[in-house]
Amino acid sequence: MRIRKITLRELGMKLIAPFEISNGVSYDRRILLVEADVDGVAGWAECVAGESPHYSPETVETARHVLCDHLWPLMKGKEFERAADIFGMLESVRGHHMAKGGLEAAVWDAEAKQKGLPLWKLLGGTREETACGVSIGIKNSLDELATVVKKELDAGYQRIKIKIKPGKDLEQVKRLRQDFPKIKLMVDANSAYRLEDWPLLKQLDAYYLMMMEQPLGWEDIYSHAELQKKLVTPICLDECVHTFEQARAALALGACKIINIKLGRVGGFTGARKIHDLCEQNGIPVWCGGMLESGIGRAHNIALSSLPNFTLPGDVSASRRYWVEDIIEPEVVVSSQGTIRMPAGPGIGFEPRLERIEKLTTRIENLA
Numbered sequence: 001m002r003i004r005k006i007t008l009r010e011l012g013m014k015l016i017a018p019f020e021i022s023n024g025v026s027y028d029r030r031i032l033l034v035e036a037d038v039d040g041v042a043g044w045a046e047c048v049a050g051e052s053p054h055y056s057p058e059t060v061e062t063a064r065h066v067l068c069d070h071l072w073p074l075m076k077g078k079e080f081e082r083a084a085d086i087f088g089m090l091e092s093v094r095g096h097h098m099a100k101g102g103l104e105a106a107v108w109d110a111e112a113k114q115k116g117l118p119l120w121k122l123l124g125g126t127r128e129e130t131a132c133g134v135s136i137g138i139k140n141s142l143d144e145l146a147t148v149v150k151k152e153l154d155a156g157y158q159r160i161k162i163k164i165k166p167g168k169d170l171e172q173v174k175r176l177r178q179d180f181p182k183i184k185l186m187v188d189a190n191s192a193y194r195l196e197d198w199p200l201l202k203q204l205d206a207y208y209l210m211m212m213e214q215p216l217g218w219e220d221i222y223s224h225a226e227l228q229k230k231l232v233t234p235i236c237l238d239e240c241v242h243t244f245e246q247a248r249a250a251l252a253l254g255a256c257k258i259i260n261i262k263l264g265r266v267g268g269f270t271g272a273r274k275i276h277d278l279c280e281q282n283g284i285p286v287w288c289g290g291m292l293e294s295g296i297g298r299a300h301n302i303a304l305s306s307l308p309n310f311t312l313p314g315d316v317s318a319s320r321r322y323w324v325e326d327i328i329e330p331e332v333v334v335s336s337q338g339t340i341r342m343p344a345g346p347g348i349g350f351e352p353r354l355e356r357i358e359k360l361t362t363r364i365e366n367l368a
C-alpha cells in the first residue's frame with residue numbers, strides 16, 4: 001500500500017450549544033478532516049485537536065503544520081503492508097498524537113474499504129453494539145443541570161458524566177443524587193484539582209460515583225496514585241495517558257482503575273489497541289472518550305468501541321446532540337436503550353457528505 005495523496009480540510013462547525021469544561025468553553029469547532037488516497041481508495045478520518053491548547057498541547061494549527069511538514073514527508077512514496085504499520089513509520093516525530101491519529105485512522109478506513117470489511121471487523125472488534133453515555137458541560141445553575149440530565153436519561157443514555165471544577169462540584173453531585181438516586185453517574189474534572197484538594201474529592205465518595213475522571217494534573221500520574229489510595233471511588237485517567245508506557249506506569253502505580261481511551265490522544269488505532277490489550281490483561285476496563293467530533297471522528301470512535309474490553313458506556317453519542325446537521329450519511333443515532341449498532345458497510349460505514357463538507361470548508365490543502 002502507498003498513500004498517493006492527502007487532502008486536509010478545515011471545516012467551521014457550530015455546536016448546537018456551548019460546551020464548558022474546567023478550562024474553557026467551546027462554541028464553534030474547527031474540524032480538521034484527513035482524506036487519504038491509498039492506491040485509489042479514499043480513507044477518511046478526523047484529527048481531534050482543539051482550537052486552543054487547553055486539553056492537550058496540540059491545536060488545529062500545530063496538527064496542520066505537523067501533518068504537512070513532518071508526517072507527510074515520512075509517508076510520501078513509502079510502501080507499507082497495512083495501516084497497523086503507520087504508527088511505527090511516524091515514530092521519529094515525538095508526540096503530536098492527534099496529528100498522527102488523524103493520518104493513521106484515514107489509512108485504516110481505506111484498508112478496510114479495500115478489503116470490503118467494516119473497519120470494526122478489521123480492527124478485531126467483537127461487540128456488535130456499544131453502550132452510550134453522555135458528557136454534560138458545566139451549567140450555570142443546579143436546576144439547569146438537573147433538567148439536562150433528565151432529558152438525556154429520557155433519551156435512553158446509560159450513564160451521565162458531568163464536568164466539574166472547584167466551586168462547581170459537590171453541590172452538583174449532591175443535587176443529581178437527590179433527583180436521580182440510581183443512575184450511573186460520574187464526574188470529569190479535566191485536571192482542575194491538586195493532590196492537596198483530596199479532602200474535598202474524598203467527600204464525593206459519599207455519592208457512589210462510577211468513577212472520577214482525571215481529577216489531577218494532566219501529566220501527574222504519581223499524584224493520581226496517591227489520591228487513589230485515599231478514595232473508594234475509582235479514578236479514570238484521560239489526559240495522563242498518551243502512550244502504552246504511560247498506561248503501564250499508571251497501572252503499576254495504581255493511579256487508576258479505569259482508562260478512557262481516545263483515538264487522537266494515543267496516536268491512532270495501533271496505540272489504542274495496545275493500551276486496550278494491556279488493560280484487558282490487567283482486569284482494567286476501558287471506555288471510548290469523545291472530543292466533540294463531527295460524524296467522521298464519531299464513526300471511528302464507534303469502530304474502536306467494538307473491541308472486547310470496552311465494557312463501560314462511552315462518551316460516544318448521537319450526531320444531533322452536537323450538530324444541527326452532521327457531515328455523514330446516515331447520521332449517528334442512538335437507540336432508546338442507549339446503544340449504537342456497529343455499521344455493516346465497508347470502512348467506517350458512514351458516507352462523508354461531500355457537498356456539505358465543501359460548503360463548510362474554510363481551508364483546504366493537498367499534499368501529493
Ligand code: OSB
Pocket residue numbers: 021055134135188190238289290291292293315
Ligand atoms: O475530557 O473527555 C473530555 C470534550 C473536549 C475535551 C475533553 C473532553 C471532552 C468531553 C466531551 O468530555 C465528550 C464528547 O461528548 O465528545
Ligand code: MG
Pocket residue numbers: 188190213214238239260289
Ligand atoms: Mg475527560
